[in-house]
Amino acid sequence: MQKEDRTTLYVDFQHVQEYKQVLADSIAVHYYRVEPYLMQAVKGLLAKHLPDYKDDDRGEKSFFVSFHNFPEVEPIRGLKTVKVGQLTSITGTVTRTSQVRPELMTGSFTCAECTTAVSVVQQFKYTEPKMCLNPGCTNRKRWRLDTQESQFCDWQKMRLQENNSEIPAGSMPRSMEVILRNEIVERAKPGDKIVVTGTLIVVPNVGVLSGGSTMAVRRSNEARVGEDYAGVTGLKALGVRDLTYKMYFLASYVHSLDTALDSADTEEEAMQELTQEEKKKIHRMKQTPKLYTRMAKSIAPSCFGHDEIKRGILLMLFGGVHKVTPSGTNLRGDINVCIVGDPSTSKSQFLKYVCSFLPRAVYTSGKASSAAGLTASVVRDRETGEFGIEAGALMLADNAICCIDEFDKMDVADQVAIHEAMEQQTISITKAGIQATLNARTAILAAANPIKGRYDTSKTLRQNVDISAPIMSRFDLFFVVIDHCNEVTDYNIARHIVNIHRNEERAVDVDFSKEDLQLYVRFARTLKPKVSKKAMEV
Numbered sequence: 298m299q300k301e302d303r304t305t306l307y308v309d310f311q312h313v314q315e316y317k318q319v320l321a322d323s324i325a326v327h328y329y330r331v332e333p334y335l336m337q338a339v340k341g342l343l344a345k346h347l348p349d350y351k352d353d354d355r356g357e358k359s360f361f362v363s364f365h366n367f368p369e370v371e372p373i374r375g376l377k378t379v380k381v382g383q384l385t386s387i388t389g390t391v392t393r394t395s396q397v398r399p400e401l402m403t404g405s406f407t408c409a410e411c412t413t414a415v416s417v418v419q420q421f422k423y424t425e426p427k428m429c430l431n432p433g434c435t436n437r438k439r440w441r442l443d444t445q446e447s448q449f450c451d452w453q454k455m456r457l458q459e460n461n462s463e464i465p466a467g468s469m470p471r472s473m474e475v476i477l478r479n480e481i482v483e484r485a486k487p488g489d490k491i492v493v494t495g496t497l498i499v500v501p502n503v504g505v506l507s508g509g510s511t512m513a514v515r516r517s518n519e520a521r522v523g524e525d526y527a528g529v530t531g532l533k534a535l536g537v538r539d540l541t542y543k544m545y546f547l548a549s550y551v552h553s554l555d556t557a558l559d560s561a562d563t564e565e566e567a568m569q570e571l572t573q574e575e576k577k578k579i580h581r582m583k584q585t586p587k588l589y590t591r592m593a594k595s596i597a598p599s600c601f602g603h604d605e606i607k608r609g610i611l612l613m614l615f616g617g618v619h620k621v622t623p624s625g626t627n628l629r630g631d632i633n634v635c636i637v638g639d640p641s642t643s644k645s646q647f648l649k650y651v652c653s654f655l656p657r658a659v660y661t662s663g664k665a666s667s668a669a670g671l672t673a674s675v676v677r678d679r680e681t682g683e684f685g686i687e688a689g690a691l692m693l694a695d696n697a698i699c700c701i702d703e704f705d706k707m708d709v710a711d712q713v714a715i716h717e718a719m720e721q722q723t724i725s726i727t728k729a730g731i732q733a734t735l736n737a738r739t740a741i742l743a744a745a746n747p748i749k750g751r752y753d754t755s756k757t758l759r760q761n762v763d764i765s766a767p768i769m770s771r772f773d774l775f776f777v778v779i780d781h782c783n784e785v786t787d788y789n790i791a792r793h794i795v796n797i798h799r800n801e802e803r804a805v806d807v808d809f810s811k812e813d814l815q816l817y818v819r820f821a822r823t824l825k826p827k828v829s830k831k832a833m834e835v
Contacts, residue, residue, distance in 0.1 A: 325384045369385075376497055413429055455485065457474075601789065614698075617632060636744045637776070639779060658694060662703050668715075671690050671691055
């Protein structure tokens, strides 16, 4: 802690269980109640071993405890009132994050009449003292906050949404507001799949109560305008005044499910994150003869044939090299691919496979997507009233791939919205006083059907697809899939499908597993090759 100048002690919960199971069970069941005592224990430990570190220029520091590696991970849908106050881990995808703000933890108030100092611990809202501690003073309302003596901490709110694989059939995805404090702020960004360890808390929803009373007064005033107004006839006109509660998740630790290779920027950083076994596996794969062909056949092994498409998808997974010209212009290195073909030719299967291959990949459908849903939208926070930016599909898939199915059925206005994202790889927003340019460094894998259902070989590609010319110019690779009526081909496809359903493991014989490909591709994406002088001369 002292070397990194941290105020949070990170504790592996598995170590607590190995030390004493009774202590681990008590922390897990009564976490919110025992957390202040754990913080005092950390302060006492530092006072004993590092007495110089526990103080700073403003007095004693505040120290915190953060638990990670909790054995049980719950989905957001499993958070019920039984979990209130208990230590729990949940998993989900980040959809929105707020800016970091200061939060008042302990307020030091000065009496405006007798200047007596009173300290009050804050609980999720601004709380003033009820009365002055001076027996001779009768002040109850006039207080002045002393910011020098008060304690503040960093505060951030994050919205966590259920992962796609955890949503039951026919259900809407559920979200949970997560509160981050101290050193765990800015640990996650929209699009990350994370595991959050903390506790479920219940806070009175005062905003709903005030909103209900305002509407009740408005309705009562409107009723008096009519001629038949006969006074207050009952409590129905006052509206519902019940106090409702809202659940938040108070985070103690945030862990990203993305591997360290995904966040590495250079080859040296990637090599440091690899284990010796992973390095040997990559070296062994590199020495394999005909590596490109064998890796391409290992892409989407359940799809029969389509070798050219698999090669194109493999190149898109590797990606190109981002360049910056001497004038400062950014040149994209991602490869955009579009698959055009007849129905039932496994176009959507390729998109689903790519989404499961990369952790940040996003799958969406063109007909069910709007311009704001693909790029970004400006929304107002219901509690603070401030405008914020909510990420769309292209922003969530930053440094990954966005798969868009039924691309030809998108509205023209929605297609225009992704012009900038496909070429400049940025999204510009000027709405509600917010002017920003956001990064959308993503490759796009699109699937489209021909205009009349089946591809007409007597016409050009432009005449077969209902896609505008500017959008077509932004795709680097086009693959046309035609369903030829061939008895031998149909027999081989049918036999392949039956073998997969009969015996999945033996039917799919590939040289590299999905995990091996993921390791090799993630490492290869950190490389930045350059053309040598000898190659330039050739």
